[in-house]
Amino acid sequence: MNRFNYMFKRLLVTxxxxxxxxxxxxxxxxxxxxxxxxxxxxEMAIEEDIIKLREEMGLNESYFVQYxxxxxxxxxxxxxxxxxxxxxxxxxxxxKIIVTISLTLVATIFxxxxxxxxxxxxxxxxxxxxxxxxxxxxLASISVPAFWVGLMLMLIFGVRLKLLPAGxxxxxxxxxxxxxxxxxIAQALVTTxxxxxxxxxxxxxxxxxxxxxxxRSKGANENIIRKDYIMRNAMISTITLLGMRMTxxxxxxxxxxxxxxxxxxxxxxxxxxxxxxxASVQSLVFIFSFLxxxxxxxxxxxxxxxxPRVTLE
Amino acid sequence: xxxxxxxxKKTNLxxxxxxxxxxxxxxxxxxxxxxxxxxxxxxxYNPNALSPSEVLKHPSKLxxxxxxNFGRDVFARVIWGxxxxxxxxxxxxxIPLIAGSFIGLxxxxxxxxxxxxxxxILDITMAFPFTVLVITIMSILGxxxxxxxxxxxxxxxxxxxxxxxxxVIIIKNSEYIQAARIAGFNDxxxxxxxxxxxxxxxxxxxATSYIVICMLTGASMxxxxxxxxxxxxxxxxxxxxxRSYIQIAPWMxxxxxxxxxxxxxxxxxLGDGITDFLRTKGR
Amino acid sequence: MGKTxxxxxxxxxxxxxxxxxxxxxxxVSFEVYxxxxxxxxxxxxxxxxxxxxxxxxxxxxQGKIIGGNIIYKDINLLNLNKSEMSKIxxxxxxxxxxxxxxxxxxxxxxxKQIFDGFYKEMKLxxxxxxxxxxxxxxxxxxxxxxxxxxxxxxxxxxxxxxRAMIAxxxxxxxxxxxxxxxxxxxDVTIQDQIIKLINGLKKELKMSVILVTxxxxxxxxxxxxxxxxxxxxxxxxxxxxxxxxxPRHPYTYALMNALPSKNKRKKLEPIEGTPPNxxxxxxxxxxAPRCKIAEKICLEKExxxxxxxxxxxxxxxxxxxxxxxxxxxxxxxER
Numbered sequence: 001m002n003r004f005n006y007m008f009k010r011l012l013v014t015x016x017x018x019x020x021x022x023x024x025x026x027x028x029x030x031x032x033x034x035x036x037x038x039x040x041x042x043e044m045a046i047e048e049d050i051i052k053l054r055e056e057m058g059l060n061e062s063y064f065v066q067y068x069x070x071x072x073x074x075x076x077x078x079x080x081x082x083x084x085x086x087x088x089x090x091x092x093x094x095x096k097i098i099v100t101i102s103l104t105l106v107a108t109i110f111x112x113x114x115x116x117x118x119x120x121x122x123x124x125x126x127x128x129x130x131x132x133x134x135x136x137x138x139l140a141s142i143s144v145p146a147f148w149v150g151l152m153l154m155l156i157f158g159v160r161l162k163l164l165p166a167g168x169x170x171x172x173x174x175x176x177x178x179x180x181x182x183x184x185i186a187q188a189l190v191t192t193x194x195x196x197x198x199x200x201x202x203x204x205x206x207x208x209x210x211x212x213x214x215x216r217s218k219g220a221n222e223n224i225i226r227k228d229y230i231m232r233n234a235m236i237s238t239i240t241l242l243g244m245r246m247t248x249x250x251x252x253x254x255x256x257x258x259x260x261x262x263x264x265x266x267x268x269x270x271x272x273x274x275x276x277x278x279a280s281v282q283s284l285v286f287i288f289s290f291l292x293x294x295x296x297x298x299x300x301x302x303x304x305x306x307x308p309r310v311t312l313e
Numbered sequence: 314x315x316x317x318x319x320x321x322k323k324t325n326l327x328x329x330x331x332x333x334x335x336x337x338x339x340x341x342x343x344x345x346x347x348x349x350x351x352x353x354x355x356x357x358y359n360p361n362a363l364s365p366s367e368v369l370k371h372p373s374k375l376x377x378x379x380x381x382n383f384g385r386d387v388f389a390r391v392i393w394g395x396x397x398x399x400x401x402x403x404x405x406x407x408i409p410l411i412a413g414s415f416i417g418l419x420x421x422x423x424x425x426x427x428x429x430x431x432x433x434i435l436d437i438t439m440a441f442p443f444t445v446l447v448i449t450i451m452s453i454l455g456x457x458x459x460x461x462x463x464x465x466x467x468x469x470x471x472x473x474x475x476x477x478x479x480x481v482i483i484i485k486n487s488e489y490i491q492a493a494r495i496a497g498f499n500d501x502x503x504x505x506x507x508x509x510x511x512x513x514x515x516x517x518x519x520a521t522s523y524i525v526i527c528m529l530t531g532a533s534m535x536x537x538x539x540x541x542x543x544x545x546x547x548x549x550x551x552x553x554x555x556r557s558y559i560q561i562a563p564w565m566x567x568x569x570x571x572x573x574x575x576x577x578x579x580x581x582x583l584g585d586g587i588t589d590f591l592r593t594k595g596r
Numbered sequence: 597m598g599k600t601x602x603x604x605x606x607x608x609x610x611x612x613x614x615x616x617x618x619x620x621x622x623x624v625s626f627e628v629y630x631x632x633x634x635x636x637x638x639x640x641x642x643x644x645x646x647x648x649x650x651x652x653x654x655x656x657x658q659g660k661i662i663g664g665n666i667i668y669k670d671i672n673l674l675n676l677n678k679s680e681m682s683k684i685x686x687x688x689x690x691x692x693x694x695x696x697x698x699x700x701x702x703x704x705x706x707x708k709q710i711f712d713g714f715y716k717e718m719k720l721x722x723x724x725x726x727x728x729x730x731x732x733x734x735x736x737x738x739x740x741x742x743x744x745x746x747x748x749x750x751x752x753x754x755x756x757x758x759r760a761m762i763a764x765x766x767x768x769x770x771x772x773x774x775x776x777x778x779x780x781x782x783d784v785t786i787q788d789q790i791i792k793l794i795n796g797l798k799k800e801l802k803m804s805v806i807l808v809t810x811x812x813x814x815x816x817x818x819x820x821x822x823x824x825x826x827x828x829x830x831x832x833x834x835x836x837x838x839x840x841x842x843p844r845h846p847y848t849y850a851l852m853n854a855l856p857s858k859n860k861r862k863k864l865e866p867i868e869g870t871p872p873n874x875x876x877x878x879x880x881x882x883x884a885p886r887c888k889i890a891e892k893i894c895l896e897k898e899x900x901x902x903x904x905x906x907x908x909x910x911x912x913x914x915x916x917x918x919x920x921x922x923x924x925x926x927x928x929x930e931r
Binding site for chain 1: 654
């Protein structure tokens with residue numbers, strides 16, 4: 001069994017899951033008490049308009065028919081129009097998804113840059129001062145609210161020092177990058193801490209194993225030992241953790257984007273929830289689910305690349 | 314022989330308490346509980362009292378944390394908010410802990426199709442980020458702190474179910490339990506008297522971390538505007554209120570966050586201490 | 597007797613933890629000559645592995661060499677700094693470990709693990725490295741070596757992994773090979789192959805070998821000289837013939853007796869008592885609590901090494917009894 005077979009199999013499993021998700025979303029929205037058409041048009045609506053909208057939305061049909069209409073639209077990327085932004089949802093998603101994904105990428109880069117050297121340092125100095133300090137920092141990072149950290153960062157660097165934008169999105173590439181730095185750090189906090197701890201534990205475990213000693217005994221260069229014998233093995237579980245955390249970051253993006261007023265999918269979702277735009281919420285939940293499943297798939301694939309024991313079984 | 318064994322148990326407890334992080338954690342948690350139960354001991358102001366003349370004042374001797382845009386004393390609001398956040402943490406954890414452990418116990422013990430069914434559901438659902446699921450459910454249920462609880466309960470039991478189930482499967486196959494089954498003990502007795510006490514320990518350990526997760530999630534929901542209703546003082550809500558005034562009145566955002574962060578750290582430290590203690594005790 | 601290639605003088609390696617200090621190697625001295633296989637034998641925990649690891653300074657984290665000298669070809673290894681020591685490893689002294697599965701990096705190809713043993717000053721081109729790696733695999737008699745180079749350790753069988761480990765350890769052409777229980781984790785038939793392989797390689801590459809094992813049968817098949825260790829000290833050291841034909845130290849004698857023999861009527865006699873706790877050794881001779889000929893002085897004073905004959909030393913107070921050991925034991929058994 002080679003790598004492609006493995007990927008293909010995983011892809012196959014994802015499709016029914018996606019299908020189930022659409023069913024869940026479909027029924028979830030219909031659980032909301034009240035008439036969707038009435039809610040959409042607001043309290044001041046006239047009865048005739050409500051009846052007309054109900055007809056348009058297909059609310060008088062059976063659930064089966066409604067579901068077919070829903071799926072049909074979905075497959076054709078017809079996701080309706082956003083009540084809040086007054087533009088087609090599909091178009092909005094296209095422009096906003098970049099923001100959310102960029103935020104996740106920036107956060108991931110921060111997480112890797114900090115956690116790898118710190119985790120290695122802590123692992124090779126087990127129970128000594130670096131290890132203790134890093135352990136404390138990790139614990140603190142997991143326990144504090146990311147949105148508050150974001151606000152504090154915004155206060156210090158954005159408002160007081162005016163170094164970085166306190167929110168919003170830039171016009172060109174570099175401005176956008178600058179606006180992602182502070183939210184990226186806030187987003188990366190928990191993930192960095194978890195990765196540091198994980199890597200540290202892996203390094204400690206690996207140092208106990210014979211293959212590091214054997215590598216030394218054959219006279220291998222210390223840099224090669226650090227890179228190919230310790231780190232490459234230690235980071236297997238850390239990368240897997242990162243993959244999982246990246247899906248988690250999608251959830252976090254909802255909050256961080258709100259704090260920093262970033263025009264991403266997360267903010268779009270919150271705005272739609274408050275705007276009672278349930279159709280958009282429905283589509284967004286679907287997109288989020290899709291992204292989550294794709295990220296899970298990618299994590300598995302990357303894991304199979306890093307660890308040769310996996311695909312060749 | 315018995316004497317040395319008892320001595321070791323005692324030194325374990327003492328050793329754990331001598332550990333500075335645990336003491337700090339215990340201290341913080343104790344203070345938090347005091348603030349929650351006896352807020353009037355710490356502040357004489359009414360957290361909801363509007364005071365148009367005292368709007369957006371800097372922190373001073375009169376108002377330790379300043380006032381907000383309605384002239385309310387921020388210190389009072391932070392103190393009174395403690396009970397809301399504490400409740401959020403503890404009560405949203407308790408139900409998932411109990412329900413999830415129970416479900417994990419049953420599916421782990423009886424196995425077969427019921428186990429497979431639950432595991433499939435768990436695997437798929439737990440691939441999704443907690444926050445997204447909670448927000449999705451909140452979008453259906455609507456705003457309000459009760460709905461925050463419901464949302465967390467609906468999702469939260471899964472992680473406990475998984476922990477307990479894994480433990481049950483290990484214990485189930487131990488010789489001790491197999492002997493009990495051969496001896497004819499009925500299922501209920503086996504599950505509750507013999508398996509439960511051991512299987513539940515990883516869940517209890519995780520529960521302290523989960524308090525922090527729930528508290529942070531609840532605060533996040535309130536921050537977004539989906540949680541507590543105004544004017545209820547709650548740290549997340551306070552930070553949300555303060556956001557618009559962050560340039561001119563940063564104290565509205567800084568202090569609630571410090572309290573939330575400190576509470577989170579306190580529970581985490583305490584949780585670590587409990588974990589270490591249980592580990593040295595040998596399950 | 598050729599030149600001395602390695603001389604260990606009064607080596608002491610202790611392991612420190614919060615509760616106790618374990619004296620794993622407590623004053624060990626021996627010499628290894630060029631071209632010979634020197635054996636270190638003893639029960640688990642007697643310090644033989646720790647001695648080996650101390651030579652290459654690859655001791656586990658809480659251990660420290662706190663005394664003695666390790667002199668390799670006139671250089672005291674304990675005086676070298678980190679980079680000088682790393683030049684000794686692989687090029688002069690190399691080591692193979694007990695468990696081949698955990699000694700090989702699971703995520704690197706075997707080829708790469710051999711390449712990592714080559715050092716910069718060898719100035720090998722990539723082509724030369726490949727050729728040399730191939731030669732090494734052929735040397736240890738691994739079939740289909742070209743294919744095996746591109747494979748990972750989990751694709752090898754147990755015996756083949758051990759061979760691969762040996763091949764890797766020889767990459768930089770060491771003069772002294774430390775073999776730490778190389779056969780213990782293997783099946784008996786594979787053990788035999790590895791023993792023959794190491795014996796053959798020793799001759800072909802003109803290496804010296806230090807063999808660490810608890811298995812006297814392996815010692816018999818491979819070693820020229822042997823040191824018997826107990827509780828961190830050498831209790832008897834001699835050439836291979838003398839050790840087996842006339843063991844003098846009570847512990848050595850007991851070890852021999854614990855082996856099954858051709859005489860079916862002879863009972864297997866395990867050694868009475870329990871192995872010593874290296875963290876709190878008794879006063880006097882460490883073996884005294886389990887010794888059948890021990891007397892009062894044995895419990896009070898630690899014996900020194902004494903040369904019975906040239907090349908044969910033992911550490912015992914009861915020297916006057918040890919030659920008549922056999923008859924003493926048998927008469928006490930009959931009572």
